[in-house]
Amino acid sequence: MVQQVNQAEPRDLEWICEGFSPKDDPCDVTATYHCGICGEWFCVIHVEDEVWHPCALEPGDEGGEG
Numbered sequence: 001m002v003q004q005v006n007q008a009e010p011r012d013l014e015w016i017c018e019g020f021s022p023k024d025d026p027c028d029v030t031a032t033y034h035c036g037i038c039g040e041w042f043c044v045i046h047v048e049d050e051v052w053h054p055c056a057l058e059p060g061d062e063g064g065e066g
Contacts, residue, residue: 017043019052
């Protein structure tokens with residue numbers, strides 16, 4: 001679970017999820033979470049997805065199957 005992710009406060013501007021799939025496909029969903037580690041904005045679906053958001057990895061985890 002990402003610990004340094006904060007839910008955004010209501011605002012006039014809308015951010016789009018800045019996550020990218022391994023094939024460089026962007027996500028076009030409205031972002032509601034800002035990562036305090038990488039500074040990127042993510043939608044609720046990708047904020048904890050380690051493929052789309054590398055900061056979502058647990059400390060010491062390098063990702064992949066193991």
